[in-house]
Amino acid sequence: METTLVENLPQVTWIGVLIKAVLILAVISALAGFGTFIERKVLAFMQRRLGPMHVGPYGLLQIAADGIKLFTKEDIIPQNANKLIFMIAPIITAATAFIALSSVPVFPDFTVPEFMPIIGGTFVPSIASDLNIGILFVLGMMASGLYGPLLAGMSQANKWGIIGAARTAIQFLSYEVVTGLSILAPIMLVGSLSFVDFNNYQHDEGVWLMFYQPVAFVLFLIAGFAETNRTPFDLLEHEAEVVSGYATEYSGMRWGMFFIGEYANMITISVIAAIVFMGGYNPETMLFGWSIGWLLIILKIAFFFFLMLWVRASWPHIRPDQLMWLCWKVLMPIAVINILVTALVVLV
């Protein structure tokens, strides 16, 4: 039933894209909220605590409680802040995170049942906009998401915010090189920038790109952790040093938007890693006559999400100068060498 061969797909209409966009917004925001719950639970278990337990069974409704709290809190704008930029900054983070998701295959494609009024029979694609430069677009959008913390920190007239913004800048300058260079080698192997081609390449080869490009995989994971501001690279808002960094003066839903953006970015990085390096959503994978490719990719994405929480519970975070040292003096040369070796192999 499901096939990713482009020529077999029905015509994608604007209604289908609209439905897809609304679906992504709704589901990923809900997942981002649920991600905070999962993170708190997993971190708690790893420290042998119980985590949130009181709201709902096993604390499951904690998300609802947090949501109510965030929505009803007073939206404070500091007196000396640059008000416009201060108000826009969290929207940049959240919006770019969701725009990045627009060219990532998120759910299976399906057709809306005929009995639905107005939208019945509409084909909803698996990618909202199937760009042929999907990877470039996603990475570019996630990179521009860094304007959120940068502008937020600079506009709020707070020294911790300024430090957070400065750290955003150096982090951005450091890891973005590694992200691009590390993913260049798989792109050279596949010869395309479309996620669908990555999926098909790995299906044709029968091997995950992770095993062809182990160095690129590790480098991309490291850069992905930096891109999503996760431990060990959470310099932007590390509480022990800079109070809350760029988010110091934020409250209520504006603060919440930073976190929806961060968790959406975590999901995006997980999706990219799963598709580019771990085989993607192979629809021909069969189990008892059922196509379980989509189940497998959800498992892969969940694994990467869990890895981020696992690393956060285990490893200490590093200093800004160590991050720059790591990215420029260690990871970038390795990435360049990896590209050279890949190029030689592709040529010969």
Place this chain on the structure above:
Amino acid sequence: MSLEQFKNRNVGTQNYVKLDVGTSPKTSMEKFKQVVRRTFKGELFVGLGVVMRNMLKALFANDMHTVKYPFEKMPISPRYRAIHDMLRLLESGNYRCIGCGLCEKICISNCISMDTRYDENQRKEVSEYTINFGRCIFCGYCAEVCPELAIVHGPRYENASEQRAGFSLFEDMLTPIDKLNLQQEYDGFGAVSPNADDNIKSTPLAY
């Protein structure tokens, strides 16, 4: 290591053992070697393993540290000094207090106030006895000085109240007569030591 070694404050006479922390690299080649060595040592994965083991232990071996406090409580030491209890004699059910007033005298924050009178048998009985818990510092002197083990510190430590000065009456602290069989002997301040019988010597009557 004995306690005397820690109490020795004469700097230079102690026999310290220095930890072997290695040497920091000097040349750039040594630095490079250190980076490579640390990169491939896999220590980070040891950390991941430790955390995962703890998580599995917590989830499947039922080894959680969390105590859901208002619903479940940790056992506390018998020497813990919380709100006082007034004990009764197990045989007669009468209260143990003989109205000697030692606790009132020794109380350093002056929070015990008592009044006594003679009853019809010319025995002391306690007519008034209150402890002002707004002043009590739970030092345990009253329990220590009591010759009858009548006032002791109980395990009731949740003493939040609506008023800053909370008074407790004698009857509130006294073991209820129907719970007499549940009354615990006190192990804390002023209690009889476990080897008390061995320490008893017969009083020399002849000099």
